[in-house]
Amino acid sequence: MDFDRINAPTVPSAWLDLDALDHNIKLVNNKTKSINLRLATKSIRSLDVLNYIKERSPHYIGVMSYAADESLYLLQNGFSNIICAYPTLDIDNVSKTFVYTKQGSTMVWMVDRPEHVKALNQIAAIYDEEVKICIDINMSMPIPKLYFGTKRSSLMNKKDLKKLLKFIKQCPHVKVTALMGYEAQIAGLPEHLPGKTLLAPAIRMLKKHSQKQVSQRRGSLVNWLNNQGFNLSIVNGGGSGSMDFTSSQPEITEITVGSAYYKPAYFDYMDTMHEFKPAAGFVLPVTRQPEKGVITCQGGGFIASGANGIDKDPVIHYPDGLSILTDEGFGEVQTPFAIHSSLLKNGTAAKIGDAIWCRHAKAGELCEHFNELSCYRQTNKDSSDKNVRTMTTYRGEGKCFH
């Protein structure tokens, strides 16, 4: 990579490598070409980038949002096919989306409990609307003494589903149109986490076992629902780490993909992601040198969400030969790095005014720290992109969704 393409910034800033992004877009398109593609907005968090990917993805069908107010914002900005991935009780914002659904946009809300259905039915009744819902099936694999998956949906089997459907039948303002079975433990769990590499064979084995279970359980629930006359128009599954698997499943109509586009550091630890290129990250300027062998940058605190661990730390992308100091980690508003002695000897160590390139562990969270992404190409072949200097993030638009 030619790191001189963006002049060294004087303040922390975020970068987006358009060549790497294009490479990742093509790979996603190739891997998922047999089904429709939905973009996970949580892992992009920028309208500009969502539009950029959409324009280059022939099987694009819509987006998967993560909150009701975000869904409204997406509708206001021209996105017309949205599934909100997580159940909401924010009926105020749900009601504000009706103006768009009346004009033909598709807005689908996630449910897995009667409380979710009840809230949607009540607000839809007030406005005399019909709300589309998607049933979220828990695709985790509970085995003795181990729960391999995520704790989200309460629906595991046909019995759970039947109970919820009985409730839904009493709600005339909601309509089941979709089913989601997100196999998080296959799509989002890396095999070789730093410091835990001994677990890799066990995780691989569990993933293989889980694939069989997901195929069987998701397939049979979809068949059963269709036989009951539900006529599901959408069966959504998968994520960045499961593109090959999910695309090959006959019951699936579409896959959701987000993180693969930026390829953040967490996905470096996943077997299925090696072909993808790091496309986004941040640069910190070196502003201090407290002692020989240590530099300190302006900016810090870029730890990713989830269970604590070094897999949630950013990684240093460029230059080589720097490491994080364990006492301070990735800092708060300053971040110190140790310089490897070989660089001190040959005089190539980073100095004040230089830039340290890093990558966040998670995809969309990078955008919560910056108003814009500075875009660059290693090659300026594509003249149509000459005007692309920056892309604005949700944060840059003054938006903060949870």
Ligand SMILES: Cc1ncc(COP(=O)(O)O)c(C=O)c1O
């Ligand atoms: C419901 C759902 N689908 C799909 C994804 C996949 O997103 P990504 O491709 O960013 O891993 C996620 C991520 O957490 C999710 O929650």
